[in-house]
Amino acid sequence: MTASPSPARRAEHWATAVVFFINGFGFASWVSRIPAVRDTLQLSEGQLGMALLAMGVGALCSFQLAGRGLGYMSARTLTLATGFFYCYALPHPVMVGSLPVLALTLFLVGAASGAMDVAMNALAVEVEARQQKPIMSGLHGLWSAGGLCGASLGGLMAQHGVTPQAHIIGVAVALAAALLVARQWLPELPAKPPEESPRFALPEREMLGLGAIVCCAFLIEGAMADWSAIYLKDTLGTTAAKAALGYAAFSFAMMGLRLAGDHLVARWRAAHLLRAGNAAAAVVLALAIATQHPVLTMVAFVLVGLGVAVVAPLVFGAAARRSRHSPGHGIAAMATLGYGGFLLGPPVIGWVAHMTSLRSALLLLALLAAAIALLSRHLDEPVPQPSA
Template sequence: MTDSASPVRRAEHWACAAVFFVNGFGFASWVSRIPAVRDALLLSEGQLGMALLAMGLGALCSFQLAGRGLGYLSARTLTLATGFLYCYALPQPVMVGSLPVLALTLFLLGAGSGAMDVAMNALAVEVEARQGKPIMSGLHGLWSAGGLCGASLGGLMAQHGVTPQNHIIAVACALAVVLLLARPWLPDLAAKPAETGPRFALPEPAMLGLGAIVSCAFLIEGAMADWSAVYLKDTLGTTAAKAALGYAAFSFAMMGLRLAGDKLVARWRAASMLRLGNAAAAVVLALAIGTQHPGLTMLAFVLVGLGVAVVAPLVFGAAARRSRHSPGHGIAAMATLGYGGFLLGPPVIGWLAHLTSLRIALLLVALLAAAIALLSRHLDEPAPQAAA
C-alpha cells in the first residue's frame, strides 16, 4: 500500500463505521420512544408484543431479498439504498394512530433495517479485505456506540418534553445527512453473481451448542431493546427519561466490551469469559427483578450487555472454523439461528407479560443468561483427532 493510499483506506474505514453508527443510532432512537407510543395507543403488553413481532418479521423477510440483491448491485449501492429507505421508515411508527397501522409501519421499518444490516455487513467484509486487518469487531462496537447515543438522546428528548414525532423525524434527517457525507468514501466494487448470495442454512449437529448460545444471546438483545424502557417506566415507575437510559446502559456495556473484545479473548479463554459474564448477569438480574430496585436494575442491564457483547463474533468465528462445508455456511447457520432468536425475543416477553406480568416475563432474560453460561463450554476448540 502506498503512502497516498493510506488516507483513502482510513477514509473508507470511517465511512463504513459511520454506516454502522447510523443503523445503531436509528434503532435505539425508536426503542427509546416505545413507552410513549405504547401509552399513546393504550396498548397492552400482548398487543405491543404483536406489533414488535411485525418488525422482526419485516427484518426476516428482507434478509433473503437483500442477499439476492447483492448479486445485482454492489454492496455500496445496496447499503446506501437501504440506508435511505431505513431513514424514511424510521419516523413512521411514531406517527400512527392505531395498532394495525403501527404493525404495518414496524414491518416496513424492520424490512429496511434488516436489508441495511445485510448490505452493510457485506460492505464491511469488502472494506476489511482492503484494509488488510480485522475491523469487524470495531464496526459492531460502533453500532453499539450508535445505540448508546441514540438511547441517551431519546432520554433527553423525553425529559425535555420533545414529542416522539419531532424527535424521530429530526433523527432520521440527521442520519440521512451522515449517509450522504459518507457516500463518496465507500468503496464501490463489482456485484457478486446472484447465485452466490447468502441463503438460510441449518447448523451441523456438532455445532448445535454454538447455535443454542447465539439464539439465547440474540433473544436477550431483542428483549432488552424493546422491553427495558417499558419495564423501568411501567413496572418500576421511573420517568420516561430514566427509562430510556436502561437501553443506553445496556448498549454502553456492549460497546465497551466489543471494542476491547479482541484483546481480552487473546488473554482469557472465550468460554471462561462467557461463563463468568453471563453467570453474573443472571444472578444480578434475578436479584434486581426480585427487589425492584432501579439502581440494581440498571447494574443488571450493564452486566447483561457485557454477557452477550462478544457472543456473535466468538460464535461466528468458531462456526467458520469448524464447518465441514465452508466458513460461509457455518456463519450463515449461526446467523439464521441468531436472527430467529432476535425475532422471537420481544413477542415472547410480551406474551408472557400479558399472561403474568412484565416483571415475571423478564426472568426469562436471566434464565437465558444462565443457559449461555452453562453452554459456554461449546466455545472450547475440539481436541485434534489423532492421525490413523
Template sequence: MTAVFRASHAIRAQFFVLGVLFATWGVHVPTVKSLYGLGEQALALAMLASGVGALLALAQAGRVVGRWGPRAVSGTMGVLCCAAIACLLAWPVYPALLAVMAVFGITGSLLDVAINTEATEVEHQSGRPLMSGFHGMFSLGGMAGASFGSVAPGLGLSAQGHLLLATGLGAALTLLASRAMLPVPERAAEEKHPLSLPRGPLLLLGVLAAMGLVAEGAMYDWSVLFMKQERGSSASHAALAYASFSGAMAAGRFAGDWVRARLSGAVLMRFSGVLAASGMALGLLVPSPAVALLGFALVGLGLSNVVPVLFSAASKVPGISSAHGIAAVSGVGYLGMMAGPPLIGLVAEHASLAAGLWVVVVFAGFMALSARRAMRA
C-alpha cells in the first residue's frame, strides 16, 4: 500500500469526521434554541460567533498550516473541534454558547484548510481528479451524523449522550487518520504576499464561494428547525432534512470528478446555482414535509461541486501556496456564511423562517448568473 493511497483514505476519514461534526451541530440547533431559550435572532448571533471565529482563524490559516503542516494541524484541530461540539449543551448560559461556537468556528476552519491542503497534494501526486470525492466524504459524514441524530432518541440516548458519543468517536478517528497523512512540501518561498484581502482571480473565486456557502450554511443551520417549526415534524423526522441534503450532496460529489472531466467550470457552476435555487423554492412553496425533503435534496445536489471546484482552482493560482489560496477563498466564503445566518434570523424574527430561507434562492441565483465571468477570470 503506497503512502499516497494511505493518505487518500486518511483524508477521506478526516472529511467524514468534519461532516459528522457539522451535522451534529445542525441536528441540535432546535435543542440549543430550547435549552438556552433563544429567539431566531439570538440563535443567529450564536451562529455568527462561529463565523467570526472562523474568519479570524482563516487570516492565519495559511501560515499555521505552512508552519506546522496539515498532519499536525488536522490532528490537533480535529480533537479541539470535537471537544467544542461536545460542550455545546454543557453550560446553558448564553455567553458560554457564544464562546463554544467561536471555538467551533476557529478549530473547524483550521481543520478545513489543513485537510483541503493535504487533499490538493494527494490529488497532485496521484495525477487524477480526486477533490470532489474527498468532499463527498464530508457530505457522507453529514448524512451519517444527521441519521444517527435522528435515531439517537429512539436508542435512549439523551442529547448530551449523543454529543459525547459522536464527538468521542470523531476525535479517535481524526487522530488515527492524521498519522497516515503525507508531509506536504513547504512552498513559502513561492509566496509573494501573506494572506490579505484577495484580489483578482482569488477574489472572484471567493465571491462564488460566498454565494454557495450562504446557501450551504443555511441548510446546516436552519433546515432541521424549519422542518420542526414550519412543517410540524417531530425531532426524529426533522433531522432527516439535514440527512436528505447531505445524502444528495454526497452523491453529487462522488460523481463530481467524472462530471468535472466533461463540463467546464462555468457550465457546472451555472447549472449548480439554478438547481439549488429551484430546489429551495420548491421546498418553500409547497407546504409538505415530503416535498421539503425533496427540495433540500435538490439543493444538496446543486451545491455539491461548488466548493470542490473552487478550492481546486484556488490551489493552482500562481505565486501562492495551496494553503494560502484555499484560505483566501475560504475567507471570502466565510464572510458570506457569516452574513447568511443573521440575515435569515433577522427576517425570521420579523416574518417567518420560511421567508428568511428565500435568501438561499437569491444567493444561488446570483451564483448562477456570475459563474461565467468568475470562472473565466
C-alpha cells in the first residue's frame, strides 16, 4: 500500500497545478475577446488569421529557446520568469490600434505562453518524480479546466458590456497574484546542463515514434477546433447551437479524461490506454462519417476527445525522461512537433475539403486516430517493469 504524500509534497503538487490552470485561463481569456478586437480594428477574416498566426509563430520560436534555457536555469526559475512575463504580455493585444501592432503583441503572448508551457511541463516532470505517482494527466486536465473557466468568464464579461481592456487587465493581475502565491511551494531543483544539445530541439531517433503520436494528436485537436462545428452545421444540417455543442463535447471529454487520467495510468499501461481509446475513436468516427448521423457524430467527437486527451501528458513526460540531452530538450522537441501539427491541422483539412469534400477530409482524423493506436507501443519500450 502506497503511503500518502507529505503535506510538503501535496503543496508542491497543487502549486504546480495552479501554474497549469493559470496558463489555460489566460489563453482562453484572450480567445474569448477575439471578436471584440476584430470588430474594434475592423479586420477581415484573412487579416485576423494572419494576426493569430503570429501567436503560433511566437510559440514555436519560444519552445526552442525555453528548451535550451532549462539547461542553464531550474524549471522553477524559468516557469516563474515566463509566467510573470505571460501575465504582463496578456493585456497588450486588446489595447492596440492597428493590425501590425496586434501581430507583434500576439507574437509576444505566444512566445511567453509557449516558453511557459515548456518550463511548467519540465517542472511537472520533476514534481511527478518526487510524488512517485502519475500526476501529469491531471495537471493537463487543470489546464483544460482553466481554459473552460477563462472562456466562461470572458463570455460573461462580454455579455455584461465589460470592455476587453478592463477584463484582460483584471485577469492578468489576478493570475500574476496567483502565481506569486504559488511561487513559495514550487520546488527548486538545480538545472541539469545539456550534453552537446543541438541548437534546434528535434526528437532523437529513438523518440520519433513519440513525435509522430503527438503530431497526429495535436493535428486532430486543431482540426476539431476549427471544423467540427462547420461539419455539423453545413454537412449534417444541424442548427448553429447544436453545431457548437460538437466542439464542446470534444473539449469536455478531453478535460474529463485528463483529470481522471492519472488514476487510469496507475492501473493500466499507458500504451494500452492510448491504443484502446484511439482505436475506438477511429472506428466510431469512420462509421459516423459514413452514416452522417448527427447523434453518432457527437458520440464520435466525444471518443476522439477521449482518445487524444492523455497524449500530451504521457508523451511530454516520456520525452523529458528519455532525452539524452536534457528534459527541456525532450519537451521542446515534442512541443514543436505537437504545436506544428495543431497549426497544420485546420489548413490541411480545409485544403482536402476544397479538393474533395469536408466529409472526406474528416476521414483523415479517423486515420490519424488509428495511427496513434498503432504507434502507442512507443510509450512502453523504455519503461522498466515493476519489481515483484
